[in-house]
Amino acid sequence: MTVLEAIRLTTEFFEKKGIESPRINAELLLAHILKCKRLDLYLSFDKPLQENEILEYREYLKRRAQNEPLQYITGEVEFYGMPFKVNPSALIPRPETEILIEVVINSFDKQLVLSFLDIGTGTGNIPITLARHFLNSEFLTVDINEGALLLAEENAILNKIEGRIRFVKGDILSDEFRLEHGFDVIVSNPPYVSLDEYKSLQPEITKFEPMEALTDNADGLTFYRTISRRSSEILKKGGRLFFEVGQGQSDAVAQVMKDCGLKNIGVKKDYLNIERVIFGEKD
Numbered sequence: 001m002t003v004l005e006a007i008r009l010t011t012e013f014f015e016k017k018g019i020e021s022p023r024i025n026a027e028l029l030l031a032h033i034l035k036c037k038r039l040d041l042y043l044s045f046d047k048p049l050q051e052n053e054i055l056e057y058r059e060y061l062k063r064r065a066q067n068e069p070l071q072y073i074t075g076e077v078e079f080y081g082m083p084f085k086v087n088p089s090a091l092i093p094r095p096e097t098e099i100l101i102e103v104v105i106n107s108f109d110k111q112l113v114l115s116f117l118d119i120g121t122g123t124g125n126i127p128i129t130l131a132r133h134f135l136n137s138e139f140l141t142v143d144i145n146e147g148a149l150l151l152a153e154e155n156a157i158l159n160k161i162e163g164r165i166r167f168v169k170g171d172i173l174s175d176e177f178r179l180e181h182g183f184d185v186i187v188s189n190p191p192y193v194s195l196d197e198y199k200s201l202q203p204e205i206t207k208f209e210p211m212e213a214l215t216d217n218a219d220g221l222t223f224y225r226t227i228s229r230r231s232s233e234i235l236k237k238g239g240r241l242f243f244e245v246g247q248g249q250s251d252a253v254a255q256v257m258k259d260c261g262l263k264n265i266g267v268k269k270d271y272l273n274i275e276r277v278i279f280g281e282k283d
Contacts, residue, residue, distance in 0.1 A: 089147030124152025
């Protein structure tokens with residue numbers, strides 16, 4: 001079987017299984033096995049696959065046909081031009097979160113010495129990416145999931161940021177979990193899917209990605225309320241809080257932030273014109 005034959009057969013198979021973007025999925029999985037870039041496949045259409053490559057490819061196809069996310073199969077994803085390892089202990093980084101990164105980067109002089117707190121680190125994509133841009137700053141990141149913290153530490157090493165980020169296990173919703181004070185910046189992409197919305201998500205998400213990283217098991221605003229309240233205590237005067245929000249949540253989150261005494265509330269839309277990032281400042 002050649003590369004082109006494998007792609008064609010897999011595309012047809014994925015189409016029957018209802019997999020979105022079937023050809024792209026086929027090419028990305030095959031490129032991962034062949035350890036090349038997806039576009040390199042187009043220069044190797046006539047290359048015959050080895051038996052071990054065919055066996056591995058078939059196993060990948062079986063898993064993808066069962067709705068397992070492609071990123072969990074390959075164990076990697078690119079975020080903001082940087083490589084990240086992924087596994088089911090953490091949410092797969094989404095392109096929408098790159099908007100959050102852009103807003104933070106464009107809000108400060110990169111030469112400043114700032115103290116960052118990231119809440120709900122997952123793969124570590126937010127603090128690691130910011131650490132690559134704010135070279136003089138220090139970072140603390142918190143997650144309740146020990147597996148996610150271990151993954152984030154791996155990604156810090158992968159992206160040569162080890163030693164610049166402190167990783168702490170803790171439940172931000174618990175008042176017993178104490179945080180130090182005096183942060184310049186707090187950033188969070190918290191679980192914001194309501195329980196009702198969670199029930200309607202596609203199986204690719206609900207069957208494989210960690211539920212606690214997606215929903216608060218309530219109205220989707222639990223973490224915004226707690227983080228905003230605690231931010232008003234632990235931010236420096238003039239410190240800023242940045243959130244990623246779900247579609248249709250910006251007004252509610254803005255009100256939560258105002259109720260907690262945060263000022264100068266602003267919103268940034270994503271490329272689909274959805275209000276995706278909201279930020280405010282401690283008076």
